[in-house]
Amino acid sequence: GTTGKPTVVGYTEHDMDIWAEVMGRVFTMGGLTCKDLLHNATGYGLFTGGLGFHSAAERMKIAVIPSSTGFTSRQLLLLRDFGATAITGTPSFALHLAEKAKAEGYDIKKDFKLKVGFFGAEPASEGLKNEIANIWGIDYIEVYGLSEIIGPGVASSCKHSHLLHVNEDHFYPEIIDPKTGEVLEDGERGELVVTTLTKQGLPIIRYRTGDITSITRVPCRCGRTLCRIESIVGRSDDMLVINGVNVFPSQIEHVLSKIDDITINYQIIAQKKGYLDKLEIDIELSENFMSDDVNEFNQLKKKIEHELLNALYINVDVKLVAPRSIQRSEGKAIRVIDKRAN
Ligand SMILES: [Zn+2]
Missing domain, CATH: 3.30.300.30 (ANL, C-terminal domain)
Incomplete structure (x- = not known):
């Protein structure tokens, strides 16, 4: 987690494989192939974000610029000179980067070759997502995850809708009433609870994420049959x-x-x-x-x-x-x- 005392999470080799696999699905939902170049502006170090994106990209033979966070001017230089086609990070960093790019005289649509961005770690409204997509001229893919479950890759949106496909063959989702603990019907909004089905190092049963969302099983236009959750409305503790x-x-x-x-x-x-x-x-x-x-x-x-x-x-x-x-x-x-x- 990123608030309060850090949570320690352990991964076996098998868990690292699962992580790369689910993150690989996320990249595929955003249309990435081995021909892409990924600018990974998600934090590395003792944080589950950067490494998850990185190892999945390597698995898919996608070249990665491990830029991590900070050093905004240098990131812009890297983005322009190497011509990355995809970026990762937080939505607020995407906005910050755009603001800095304008201030430094870049022409965002001409100087950069980005097609798609994978964003997560904080909630973003529909309006904010559209704004980021428009400024950068990219598809906005939302990536959801939490360290206790695996890191990013628990669920992500595809190119066809803002709802997030849950990798439910690995992470079993339920929605509960946060006050009574009662399991709610599809479509009802409540707290997301996740059970890991395949993890070895830190298997977790019915973990309360604190995140507020709802589940739908209405088929997605992309053809994937995985159930979907609404973009996270907020954490129950953000409320x-x-x-x-x-x-x-x-x-x-x-x-x-x-x-x-x-x-x-x-x-x-x-x-x-x-x-x-x-x-x-x-x-x-x-x-x-x-x-x-x-x-x-x-x-x-x-x-x-x-x-x-x-x-x-x-x-x-x-x-x-x-x-x-x-x-x-x-x-x-x-x-x-x-x-x-x-
Ligand atoms: Zn879809």
């Missing part, structure tokens, strides 16, 4: 309870992604005001929004607050901040600051 209403950061992001003049860089701050919870959202204005007119500024703020009220059923205080004033992340973005005493 904010604001005056009794459940709020996921991804719901907020979805609303923001549809509004002009702002960016998708935001921070949610929850605090107590008297006995009540108060939610503030700091949102960066887009570079194109240039107005000294206080009215125009206030209208935009009111509009966002109105849209959020409609979507979340709670009052939110929106603060519009200057472009690039919220700190960027090269790993998982810090979207939520909860200042309420527990």
